[in-house]
Amino acid sequence: MIKTIIFDFGNVFINLDIEGATQQALKTFEIESFSEEMIAFNSFYEQGLISTDEFLEFYTENFPKLSNDELIDVWNFILKDFPEHRLDFLKQLKSDSNYKLILLSNTNSLHINWIKKQIPIYEEFKSCFDAFYLSHEIQLRKPNQDIFEFVLSDNKLNAEECLFIDDNTDNINTAKSLGLKTWNITPETEDVSNMFKIKSNLF
Structure with a gap:
């Protein structure tokens, strides 16, 4: 579950x-x-x-x-738009309170500074999470195993009760090796807002 x-x-x-x-x-x-x-x-x-x-x-x-x-x-240059329907989906998840919500991102100060200036919904987005981990702040980075172990330990989580969503196969493989359920999302054809439809077998 x-x-x-x-x-x-x-x-x-x-x-x-x-x-x-x-x-x-x-x-x-x-x-x-x-x-x-x-x-x-x-x-x-x-x-x-x-x-x-x-x-x-x-x-x-x-x-x-x-x-x-x-x-x-x-x-x-890599950073583009943040479709607002994804924030709406996340806000609904938070409102329903059925899951603990965690963000785990490889990023850096320059990218986050750009996002804070260019993406007005960033702070609202951040407030939806129970824990928010950025690689440059915790000095750990995916796909290394230690970053996943840190998140599991810091939040007292059982790996088999976690779903990890990432577009990077290396990150997914590390999470799988630790027992997490995973969704290797394909950005071109899949949208996180359709999670319950696409990954209905996990819920």
């Missing part, structure tokens, strides 16, 4: 353009692929292990033609 629903943020509530952002970055940086160092710095930043200043300094040293504002625009 599902008692807790753990949601990802990107491509579950807020729409992302992952492929578009990748192509935009490669074009702006005039490179064919991301170096291992770039991938590592992005991960460090997402995990809150380096500051925004340190993150931007790394990129300005490697791409001196670009200003901080240009770098921030490239970094935030």
Whole structure:
């Protein structure tokens, strides 16, 4: 029996353009692929292990033609709209009080700052959750096992009573290995607001 629903943020509530952002970055940086160092710095930043200043300094040293504002625009290109019907769905879930609601997102300060400025419903969205975990704030990151163990322990949850929703297969596989029920959502064809229809077998 599902008692807790753990949601990802990107491509579950807020729409992302992952492929578009990748192509935009490669074009702006005039490179064919991301170096291992770039991938590592992005991960460090997402995990809150380096500051925004340190993150931007790394990129300005490697791409001196670009200003901080240009770098921030490239970094935030991935973020798109937040359809309000998904907030309505979440508010109804909260109102019904049948499930503990948790957000678990890999993100970073620049993305959250953009969202706070551009998505007026963000604070209302955040208030719907019983617990709200952002990777850069807790210094843990999906798909690592320790972030799931932290959430389970922090909320005294039984894994088999939790449903975890994410668009990333690696994150889903880690959750499955710990015994959580999962929904590997496909953003192009599925919407979280149809959860009870699409995943009726779990409820």
